Amino acid sequence: xxxxxxxxxxxxxxxxxxxxxxxxxxxxxxxxxxxxxxxxxxxxxxxxxxxxxxxxxxxxxxxxxxxxxxxxxxxxxxxxxxxxxxxxxxxxxxxxxxxxxxxxxxxxxxxxxxxxxxxxxxxxxxxxxxxxxxxxxxxxxxxxxxxxxxxxxxxxxxxxxxxxxxxxxxxxxxxxxxxxxxxxxxxxxxxxxxxxxxxxxxxxxxxxxxxxxxxxxxxxxxxxxxxxxxxxxxxxxxxxxxxxxxxxxxxxxxxxxxxxxxxxxxxxxxxxxxxxxxxxxxxxxxxxxxxxxxxxxxxxxxxxxxxxxxxxxxxxxxxxxxxxxxxxxxxxxxxxxxxxxxxxxxxxxxxxxxxxxxxxxxxxxxxxxxxxxxxxxxxxxxxxxxxxxxxxxxxxxxxxxxxxxxxxxxxxxxxxxxxxxxxxxxxxxxxxxxxxxxxxxxxxxxxxxxxxxxxxxxxxxxxxxxxxxxxxxxxxxxxxxxxxxxxxxxxxxxxxxxxxxxxxxxxxxxxxxxxxxxxxxxxxxxxxxxxxxxxxxxxxxxxxxxxxxxxxxxxxxxxxxxxxxxxxxxxxxxxxxxxxxxxxxxxx
Amino acid sequence: xxxxxxxxxxxxxxxxxxxxxxxxxxxxxxxxxxxxxxxxxxxxxxxxxxxxxxxxxxxxxxxxxxxxxxxxxxxxxxxxxxxxxxxxxxxxxxxxxxxxxxxxxxxxxxxxxxxxxxxxxxxxxxxxxxxxxxxxxxxxxxxxxxxxxxxxxxxxxxxxxxxxxxxxxxxxxxxxxxxxxxxxxxxxxxxxxxxxxxxxxxxxxxxxxxxxxxxxxxxxxxxxxxxxxxxxxxxxxxxxxxxxxxxxxxxxxxxxxxxxxxxxxxxxxxxxxxxxxxxxxxxxxxxxxxxxxxxxxxxxxxxx
Numbered sequence: 001x002x003x004x005x006x007x008x009x010x011x012x013x014x015x016x017x018x019x020x021x022x023x024x025x026x027x028x029x030x031x032x033x034x035x036x037x038x039x040x041x042x043x044x045x046x047x048x049x050x051x052x053x054x055x056x057x058x059x060x061x062x063x064x065x066x067x068x069x070x071x072x073x074x075x076x077x078x079x080x081x082x083x084x085x086x087x088x089x090x091x092x093x094x095x096x097x098x099x100x101x102x103x104x105x106x107x108x109x110x111x112x113x114x115x116x117x118x119x120x121x122x123x124x125x126x127x128x129x130x131x132x133x134x135x136x137x138x139x140x141x142x143x144x145x146x147x148x149x150x151x152x153x154x155x156x157x158x159x160x161x162x163x164x165x166x167x168x169x170x171x172x173x174x175x176x177x178x179x180x181x182x183x184x185x186x187x188x189x190x191x192x193x194x195x196x197x198x199x200x201x202x203x204x205x206x207x208x209x210x211x212x213x214x215x216x217x218x219x220x221x222x223x224x225x226x227x228x229x230x231x232x233x234x235x236x237x238x239x240x241x242x243x244x245x246x247x248x249x250x251x252x253x254x255x256x257x258x259x260x261x262x263x264x265x266x267x268x269x270x271x272x273x274x275x276x277x278x279x280x281x282x283x284x285x286x287x288x289x290x291x292x293x294x295x296x297x298x299x300x301x302x303x304x305x306x307x308x309x310x311x312x313x314x315x316x317x318x319x320x321x322x323x324x325x326x327x328x329x330x331x332x333x334x335x336x337x338x339x340x341x342x343x344x345x346x347x348x349x350x351x352x353x354x355x356x357x358x359x360x361x362x363x364x365x366x367x368x369x370x371x372x373x374x375x376x377x378x379x380x381x382x383x384x385x386x387x388x389x390x391x392x393x394x395x396x397x398x399x400x401x402x403x404x405x406x407x408x409x410x411x412x413x414x415x416x417x418x419x420x421x422x423x424x425x426x427x428x429x430x431x432x433x434x435x436x437x438x439x440x441x442x443x444x445x446x447x448x449x450x451x452x453x454x455x456x457x458x459x460x461x462x463x464x465x466x467x468x469x470x471x472x473x474x475x476x477x478x479x480x481x482x483x484x485x486x487x488x489x490x491x492x493x494x495x496x497x498x499x500x501x502x503x504x505x506x507x508x509x510x511x512x513x514x515x516x517x518x519x520x521x522x523x524x525x526x527x528x529x530x531x532x533x534x535x536x537x538x539x540x541x542x543x544x545x546x547x548x549x550x551x552x553x554x555x556x557x558x559x560x561x562x563x564x565x566x567x568x569x570x571x572x573x574x575x576x577x578x579x580x581x582x583x584x585x586x587x588x
Numbered sequence: 589x590x591x592x593x594x595x596x597x598x599x600x601x602x603x604x605x606x607x608x609x610x611x612x613x614x615x616x617x618x619x620x621x622x623x624x625x626x627x628x629x630x631x632x633x634x635x636x637x638x639x640x641x642x643x644x645x646x647x648x649x650x651x652x653x654x655x656x657x658x659x660x661x662x663x664x665x666x667x668x669x670x671x672x673x674x675x676x677x678x679x680x681x682x683x684x685x686x687x688x689x690x691x692x693x694x695x696x697x698x699x700x701x702x703x704x705x706x707x708x709x710x711x712x713x714x715x716x717x718x719x720x721x722x723x724x725x726x727x728x729x730x731x732x733x734x735x736x737x738x739x740x741x742x743x744x745x746x747x748x749x750x751x752x753x754x755x756x757x758x759x760x761x762x763x764x765x766x767x768x769x770x771x772x773x774x775x776x777x778x779x780x781x782x783x784x785x786x787x788x789x790x791x792x793x794x795x796x797x798x799x800x801x802x803x804x805x806x807x808x809x810x811x812x813x814x815x816x817x818x819x820x821x822x823x824x825x826x827x828x829x830x831x832x833x834x835x836x837x838x839x840x841x842x843x844x845x846x847x848x849x850x851x852x853x854x855x856x857x858x859x860x861x862x863x864x865x866x867x868x869x870x871x872x873x874x875x876x877x878x879x880x881x882x883x884x885x886x887x888x889x890x891x892x
Contacts, residue, residue: 053819058835061821087835088814096728096815102737298855302642305854325854 050374052081053104057090059083059437068398069433069440077381081440098123105372108442109161109365112152116511118367119153119160125368125375128159128587134379138162138444139587141386147582148360148503151575157588162382164364164441167448169455171248172355172499174338174465174485178239178248178314181336184472186211186310192479196494197344198278201311205287208310215308215334222287224309226297227533233293234529236314240275241265244346247356247500252524253568255505257354257498262507262568266528266555273548274343279536280544293533307334313341323470324423335472340488342495352498353489357448359503366442378443385444394445395456397434402458409452410463417458418467435459462486503579507572517567520559527558631867638860642853660853660861669821669829677807677826680743685802689757689795691748696757697783718751728815737816740823746812753798760794761787796877804870830862 064070064081073079086093091111097103098118109115118124127149131138139146145166146159153160170176180201186208187193194200205222212220227233242248245257246265253262254269265272282288289295289309301318303309305325316338323335342353368375384390396403396411403411419425433439436459447457455461465485469477473485482488490497510518531551538544633650641655664670698704699711727746736742764787772786810828817823824832834855 055819061832082819084819085832086814086818087832088811088818092724093815096725099725100729100732102732302854302856 049078049080050377052079052106052374052378053084054081054106054108054442055084055086055090055093055104056108056437056442057086057110059085061085062432062438064433064440067429067432068401069393072393072398073381073440076384077377079377079381094118101371103369103371105374106366106368106378106442108164109367110363112362112365113511115152115161115365115367116154118369119155123369124160125370125372126158127161127368130368130375130379131159131382132587134376135383135386137383137386141446142166142444145360146587147579148506150582150587151506151579152360152362152365157582157585159587161365161367162444163360163362164366164443164445165361165447165457166359166364167446167501168358168361168460169447169449170358170460172357172486173455173460173462176316177338177340177355177486177489178236178316179243180311180313180339180341181304181316181319182311182339183208183307183309184335184337184476185333187337187339187476192476194494195339196342196492197347198274198281198341199344201341202281202285202287205282205310206285209287212310216306216331218306218308221289221303221309222285223282223292223311223313224289224295224300224303225292225312226295226300227292228294228296228299230529232297232300232314233532237279238272238275238532239314240278240341240343241269241271243340243342243353244271244349244351244495245354245498246271247354247502247505250525252521252528253565255507255572257500257504260504262565262572264562264565266552270345271343274345276532276535276548277544278343280538283536284539288536304336305329307331312336320468323472332472335470337473337476338488339476340492347494350495352496353492354498354500355489357499357501359501361447364441366444382444388450390443391446391450391456394440394443395434395447396458397431402431402434411452411454411458411461413458413464413467418464421464421468505572506575506579507568508575508578509571510567517564521564523558524555524564527555634860634863638857638864640857642857660857661865663853664830664833664858664861664865667829667833669824670826672822673824673826673829676740676823679740680825681803681806684744684747684806685799687744688747688750688753688802689798692750692754692757692798693783693788693791693795695749695754696761697779697787699754700758700761714751714754724815731816738820738823739817742812742816743806743825747802747806750802753802756794756798757791760791764790800873800877803873807870808866827866830866834859834862 060083062070062083062085064079064083065074070081073081091114094103094107094109094111094114095117098114098121103118103123109118128146142149142162145163148166149159149162150157152163180195182195182201182204186204187195189211190204190207193204195204209220209222214220225232225237227237239248242254246254246269249255252265254265255261256263263269279288289300289303292300295303297315300309300312301315301322304312304318304322306329307326319336319338323332326332326334340353342351368378372378385394392399392411396413397417399405401414402417403413406412413421416425416427416430420427420430439445441457445457447455447460450456454463458464462484466483469485477483477487480488482491484491512518528551531547531554535544535547535551538547636650636653637645638660639653639656639658640650641657644655695714699707701707704710731737731742731746734745736745768786768790769782772782777785808827810825810831813823813825813828
């Protein structure tokens with residue numbers, strides 16, 4: 001009897017407990033992005049406080065009223081923006097929301113397939129029509145991007161999205177030249193040698209290893225890479241070829257600005273082979289870390305943070321944190337510096353180093369869905385964002401607080417902004433609301449150049465990057481006659497620099513995954529990926545050549561008729577014709 | 589005993605401990621020690637790493653914390669959402685397994701009776717669901733239609749029934765002599781009384797084991813939070829909060845260095861600390877439930 005009573009009481013208690021948290025469900029947490037005035041027609045009541053929920057994959061949870069930028073938006077538009085950072089599979093979430101019909105009113109669709117599904121399902125509002133009615137500034141400010149957005153929408157000239165951070169000049173700014181990262185002390189010790197081609201780096205690192213066999217009791221490593229991760233081996237390490245006239249790409253087909261066609265990097269150019277040969281030489285010389293094929297990126301980063309690695313390649317965005325870790329560990333002498341690299345053949349060929357401006361940053365495709373009750377209010381903010389005032393606020397912050405304007409009209413970040421960016425300021429939240437994935441970029445922040453040649457987005461502005469340059473970089477660069485973070489590429493005496501636009505290389509692919517060219521392209525990619533490590537670990541020049549010959553023979557055998565290249569060039573022509581048509585005809 | 593011949597010892601089932609036996613036992617002991625060390629050392633490594641100053645770690649193995657520090661834990665626990673997330677985790681870890689076992693117990697008891705009408709059909713119908721799953725998107729649609737998104741009940745209701753648990757309990761019930769139930773019914777007990785007064789006390793071992801497995805699963809999981817409650821901070825669980833923390837750990841570690849002068853943590857030490865924080869509550873629960881795994885509860889239960 002007692003047991004039964006006890007059991008009944010326990011069950012009743014747990015069920016009651018289950019009811020309590022459920023009762024704490026908050027009203028504003030609906031994934032459909034409910035508004036505080038959801039019952040009213042938003043078109044009539046313009047100044048009622050309203051809320052906007054926005055999910056950013058990889059972002060951080062935040063409420064806009066917690067920072068000064070968000071407060072400005074609150075004061076101007078009476079909007080509170082609740083940002084949810086999502087760390088899971090965002091594409092699956094978006095697909096689930098589409099299937100369930102509970103997508104939020106405004107969202108970012110990073111996956112082009114998911115975006116097209118939303119368009120096909122009729123879940124999105126016609127952005128072109130919204131812009132014409134509520135955001136005329138957008139039609140002017142983004143007149144060069146609109147044909148691209150029509151193209152991305154792939155809906156007979158209608159526009160169902162816009163892309164934030166567009167155009168994106170990030171690839172032409174300092175930290176985005178994904179080149180060699182070298183420990184500064186070995187450059188100094190070897191009296192600032194000329195560093196550009198493969199041999200110069202191999203010599204530098206060999207001498208560095210001889211001079212420093214151990215670093216703080218541990219064996220010094222010449223070059224570290226987290227090649228256990230697919231993107232490092234396949235996408236990063238192979239990109240040595242993209243240090244001349246070819247921009248970065250998949251490594252199979254690449255746009256050639258000279259011939260204005262797509263070429264096969266493995267069959268039509270020696271650059272890819274020479275890039276792999278560079279890694280092979282590094283391996284044979286004992287410079288490339290023997291653990292690179294089992295290390296993940298974070299393992300390689302840890303080796304850099306202890307200073308025992310003399311160099312790495314491509315991961316320049318990790319350098320600020322790595323150098324700060326070295327400084328904190330009182331090992332500033334090991335700070336890493338980004339240095340340019342170019343293949344010997346590219347130098348001999350007098351190829352220019354290209355910087356690509358991404359005209360439409362499709363990873364930040366912003367849409368307004370048919371669940372939106374506040375589309376007019378959202379477009380009012382977008383309309384304002386497409387003005388200098390809006391761009392300055394979203395991109396640079398508050399005048400007087402985050403930046404000042406000099407007599408020449410150029411914006412200059414304040415000392416407080418720089419201190420917060422460098423981590424030396426007392427207020428670590430000073431810059432909240434600005435920066436990648438933490439700003440209100442989704443209202444239409446551009447990362448292009450303004451009329452004064454400054455980037456609308458402060459984090460990509462060269463003056464800001466120069467102000468944040470660490471002492472080791474300044475010292476090294478000064479010996480080469482460079483004063484800016486971009487000088488090693490834009491003012492290098494050994495090669496010229498050229499800007500290209502991503503639109504020039506844009507190519508329409510076949511969306512049918514089972515199409516012959518897509519199947520062959522996947523096979524080519526997998527075949528190449530499976531042979532990379534073997535090529536890198538060839539035991540001698542003769543062995544490398546033999547392995548390369550076998551590799552090319554197998555590569556040709558997969559697509560003997562060159563269907564992939566042929567279809568790519570056909571798609572390229574079709575795309576360029578379509579873009580011209582949209583530019584001429586305008587929005588439908 | 590010592591004077592018995594080998595033949596007589598063997599006839600009595602006795603065996604002289606030979607040199608071969610000694611070496612065999614020695615080999616088994618060493619082998620098991622190696623297995624135990626290999627099994628346990630990774631956790632020790634995680635613990636030591638989490639308590640070490642990362643700048644002082646320069647060997648692949650750790651046998652003690654180097655430069656003892658608890659800064660990684662301080663950093664993890666400095667997140668203001670951790671206490672509430674801990675409460676949510678505790679609630680779901682207690683509520684869901686209890687409710688699940690209650691529902692499974694009822695189903696198992698019914699299906700354990702041969703004379704239950706439609707028993708075969710129900711068994712097959714339920715078992716088939718073990719092998720097929722509709723996938724993520726249909727599940728998501730179902731939760732949306734049931735208005736379970738942004739609700740604590742999404743942690744309870746979908747987990748109310750588990751086929752595996754039901755089968756385990758049913759199998760255990762079937763191993764109990766039917767005479768026990770019959771004798772209780774002869775004495776006037778109904779089905780509920782039989783279930784809760786006679787059968788249930790005998791199910792403690794299996795219920796304890798299943799309860800523990802479910803607790804571990806509920807404590808560690810964050811996929812449902814990610815999918816259904818990501819937008820509601822009040823319903824975030826501890827594992828979700830920590831997982832999010834780690835995902836942003838590069839900037840977090842950097843902020844830690846600058847904010848509080850911490851230069852002894854990095855991404856890996858934060859991950860290690862998170863692992864320890866998540867494992868500790870489960871390790872505390874295990875010893876408590878060990879005693880329920882004992883057998884021998886059946887002795888003296890049947891009259892006559």
